[in-house]
Amino acid sequence: MATKRHPYGALDEDLLDAYPDVWGPLPDPEMQEKPQWEIMDAVRSWYGQRSDVFVSGNTGIYYEEGNPNAVVRPDCYVVFGEGAERLWNPYAYRVWDFGATPAFVLEVGSKSTWQNDLGYQRDLYARLGVDEYWRYDPSGGDYYGEPLVGEYLERGEYQRFELQPGPDRMILAHSRVLQLELRVRDQQLEFHDPQTGEILVNAIVQRERRLAAEAEVARLQAELRRLRGE
Structure with a gap:
């Protein structure tokens, strides 16, 4: 008999069968995989052991109960809410378990994913109510047309954050959700504490x-x- 620890997303063999973490292409090992892990580690370091924050990525987010095809796999996402630390599951995040969609999503551009990131997934994140949607292009702009794009949801539509120029051709923008500054320098994405300027x-x-x-x-x-x- 399968062991169930529903609803907080812990290992549940029956639910894993119903909502498997297998969907879409795997990350591009050259363009996406390393930046994904670096981004998640940096954001996790910012929140430390806070019990109301869950940071993950490249796992299935199921957003319609009873429909295992309603799934999306952001490269990095952040969920806020009391008890969020109990959400950890290496297999999947089911929105109806916790009652909240991610507040922050970031996608890393690659040859196989950029069109989806700019089209279908952007529309989906807006429909789901994701507060901020960011796109980072490690190629410098070959996929998204620019190294960094940040958008915030307003009345159901995404509006762009203003990008500021910095020294040495750096660009930067502020995430209201994370309360962090995102900077791209030499095609590398960095997260900065806006109070101290420290790089995470x-x-x-x-x-x-x-x-x-x-x-x-x-x-x-x-x-x-x-x-x-x-």
Whole structure:
């Protein structure tokens, strides 16, 4: 017999059979997969252990109970609400379980997904009531026509956030939902604390920087030993 822990989206074999997490193309490993994980890690680092925030991505969001074909898979999404920390399920998020659609959605552009992101999914997110819809193009604009687009929902229609120019050809915009500043610099998306200007560094980048620092220390120590004739 299947174990059920409905309604908070924990493992439920019967529901997994009814609403499987298999839909649409897998992420483009070159253009989407790495940015997806970096984006989710950065946003999670901003909210820490808050119990009213759920951050995920590339999992099925089912938005019509009884219709397993009514599903969409954003690259990153954020849900707010008391008890949101109990939503974690590696398989799927069912809107009717929690009673809320994501407030923030971000898609990463690729050759296989950009048309869907600009058309069908944009209309769907507006219909579902997603407050902010962002699109990041790691190619610099080959897919969306520009590196970054942020939109907010107003009277059922998406309106664009104003993009501000920054130094070194950087562009930036402010997310009201996340209370963060999104910046694209050298085709890389960064999340900044608007109060301190600090970059939210994800776990992957932190590890890369730590390993690079350790390697540099080892190199300097070896050079010092050589100069001492050791």
